[in-house]
Amino acid sequence: MANVKVPYLDLKAQYQSIKPEIDAAIARVLDSCQFVLGSEVAAFEQEFATYCGTAECIALNSGTSALHLALLAAEVGPGDEVITVPFTFVASVAAVVYTGARPILVDIDPLSFTINPAAIEAAITPRTKAILPVHLYGQPADMDPIMDIARRHGLVVIEDAAQAHGAKYKGRPVGSIGDMACFSFYPGKNLGAYGEGGAVTTSNQEYAHTIRMLRDWGQDRKYHHVLRGYNYRMEGFQGAILRVKLRHLEKWTEARRTIVGKYNQLLSDSGVERPNEMPWARHVYHVYTIRSADRDTLRAALQQREIQTGIHYPVPIHLQPAYADLGYARGAFPMAEQAAAEVLALPIYPEMTAAQLEEVAAALHLAPAV
Numbered sequence: 001m002a003n004v005k006v007p008y009l010d011l012k013a014q015y016q017s018i019k020p021e022i023d024a025a026i027a028r029v030l031d032s033c034q035f036v037l038g039s040e041v042a043a044f045e046q047e048f049a050t051y052c053g054t055a056e057c058i059a060l061n062s063g064t065s066a067l068h069l070a071l072l073a074a075e076v077g078p079g080d081e082v083i084t085v086p087f088t089f090v091a092s093v094a095a096v097v098y099t100g101a102r103p104i105l106v107d108i109d110p111l112s113f114t115i116n117p118a119a120i121e122a123a124i125t126p127r128t129k130a131i132l133p134v135h136l137y138g139q140p141a142d143m144d145p146i147m148d149i150a151r152r153h154g155l156v157v158i159e160d161a162a163q164a165h166g167a168k169y170k171g172r173p174v175g176s177i178g179d180m181a182c183f184s185f186y187p188g189k190n191l192g193a194y195g196e197g198g199a200v201t202t203s204n205q206e207y208a209h210t211i212r213m214l215r216d217w218g219q220d221r222k223y224h225h226v227l228r229g230y231n232y233r234m235e236g237f238q239g240a241i242l243r244v245k246l247r248h249l250e251k252w253t254e255a256r257r258t259i260v261g262k263y264n265q266l267l268s269d270s271g272v273e274r275p276n277e278m279p280w281a282r283h284v285y286h287v288y289t290i291r292s293a294d295r296d297t298l299r300a301a302l303q304q305r306e307i308q309t310g311i312h313y314p315v316p317i318h319l320q321p322a323y324a325d326l327g328y329a330r331g332a333f334p335m336a337e338q339a340a341a342e343v344l345a346l347p348i349y350p351e352m353t354a355a356q357l358e359e360v361a362a363a364l365h366l367a368p369a370v
Ligand SMILES: Cc1ncc(COP(=O)(O)O)c(C=O)c1O
Pocket: 062, 063, 064, 065, 088, 089, 091, 092, 134, 160, 162, 163, 183, 184, 185, 186, 197, 198
């Protein structure tokens, strides 16, 4: 990041802004020596559950583990099917495969980049167990029709909220809408740990109890293993750090939304397609994605001016070699494939300055393709 004019994100700037609080939190864990789970993690669980409006939060070692355990708690396993999207981070699909179930993919709605509810029903079979909508980039999927379909067919809904801390659907926080929701606290996320981290939120006590056991070797008491579990526990340091950062999250989200307002304004006559905030959404803009048929030219032009960008994601899951055996050919999901060819993520982080933002907008106006 050192020689770049506008980095894609700036974790150092964020740390500097909260350094005394973070350093004190780390010192507390050192003093207590509660390095795995412990009181800081338990307090974070309560605070994050309150933030999401759920009865329970189970803190884990990654968002991937959260997806894995939520699926297991829903009793998803070999012979079952789970409906999700091809345009997501690989973990959404990989976690389904971990359970032995089969991911069934349906296309996205190109305006929201989230699952197209109208495509779900045709994908349901007698083997379908769950629907796994992804709140991609920080924008909630259209949850009302998804919940309605799930209730009519007796399916469990697991939200992949890994990118959507603090997002709302019709005023309701994500994490509290489906039967369970999965969050990632990977460092670059809107609520990021200083290492790996994740959580499941739910108001279903039975799911919560199962996930608590599964994260810690399936024990109900020490060395009494009633389930075949995993070592998916959150570290004490991460719990303490996340408690500090959760207190700043709303302010940071508002800062992101202000930056988006300025981006949208500055890019209004730039020729690129700006992201849509759907009528149901409080979008938290983990990623600010523009679209252009000349994406690669734009990216190169920005790179030349020392502006970092990202592509989330260049290849949809069904066209990844690792998932070729799912049996989908090119052309199976036209909206996902077109998005993968056109999306470009611009730098966005709460500490971004007005000068940096203007630099990005100016570079886009000057780019040859625009
Ligand atoms: C949509 C989505 N799902 C799941 C995950 C997995 O989370 P983690 O990296 O914490 O395992 C991520 C993380 O990047 C994600 O973006």
